[in-house]
Amino acid sequence: KNQVEQSPQSLIILEGKNCTLQCNYTVSPFSNLRWYKQDTGRGPVSLTIMTFSENTKSNGRYTATLDADTKQSSLHITASQLSDSASYICVVSQNAGNMLTFGGGTRLMVKP
Amino acid sequence: DVKVTQSSRYLVKRTGEKVFLECVQDMDHENMFWYRQDPGLGLRLIYFSYDVKMKEKGDIPEGYSVSREKKERFSLILESASTNQTSMYLCASSLGVGTGELFFGEGSRLTVL
Numbered sequence: 001k002n003q004v005e006q007s008p009q010s011l012i013i014l015e016g017k018n019c020t021l022q023c024n025y026t027v028s029p030f031s032n033l034r035w036y037k038q039d040t041g042r043g044p045v046s047l048t049i050m051t052f053s054e055n056t057k058s059n060g061r062y063t064a065t066l067d068a069d070t071k072q073s074s075l076h077i078t079a080s081q082l083s084d085s086a087s088y089i090c091v092v093s094q095n096a097g098n099m100l101t102f103g104g105g106t107r108l109m110v111k112p
Numbered sequence: 113d114v115k116v117t118q119s120s121r122y123l124v125k126r127t128g129e130k131v132f133l134e135c136v137q138d139m140d141h142e143n144m145f146w147y148r149q150d151p152g153l154g155l156r157l158i159y160f161s162y163d164v165k166m167k168e169k170g171d172i173p174e175g176y177s178v179s180r181e182k183k184e185r186f187s188l189i190l191e192s193a194s195t196n197q198t199s200m201y202l203c204a205s206s207l208g209v210g211t212g213e214l215f216f217g218e219g220s221r222l223t224v225l
Contacts, residue, residue: 043202043216104154
């Protein structure tokens with residue numbers, strides 16, 4: 001069964017600190033993996049996409065990694081800001097993007 | 113800027129009422145989706161559509177139907193709302209097959225009393 005598991009479920013950090021969110025998947029065949037950010041009361045917005053051949057990709061203070069062998073991805077947030085408080089959702093595509101499997105999300109709270 | 117607009121941000125309905133949730137996208141995307149999002153369960157696909165007048169069941173279609181008469185509009189219909197359909201409903205669209213990126217609306221929070 002295709003699954004995407006995210007950890008931790010929730011996380012509280014102090015402003016300015018770094019954090020890393022994890023995403024493990026069993027989806028096969030793999031097409032790509034996206035990280036979405038969902039602010040409270042809003043729809044998710046794509047942060048980054050990782051394809052099979054990519055190991056690392058950065059988008060400002062967000063850096064995503066992908067290990068296709070172990071089927072793991074991480075999202076690292078550097079020098080966190082209050083505006084980073086949100087849910088982060090990992091979504092894995094298979095069959096050229098036709099099928100999507102969603103993780104349960106990690107709820108991040110950044111405190112001053 | 114791409115935009116997916118959901119007609120109602122908040123709705124309160126009574127059990128047994130018919131509910132329409134409307135979604136419009138201005139990006140000329142072929143694909144449109146309806147998800148519901150519940151705490152601890154993540155996003156679950158209700159229905160999707162790859163073309164006008166075309167619809168496919170997702171993972172949890174029971175109790176829902178959809179309509180896509182025009183490319184830009186995808187409606188979710190609850191024929192007879194029940195309390196277990198209280199949820200956040202998210203509409204999304206994507207361009208073509210294989211791109212993967214979903215563009216979401218702001219969501220419609222439905223409460224069924």
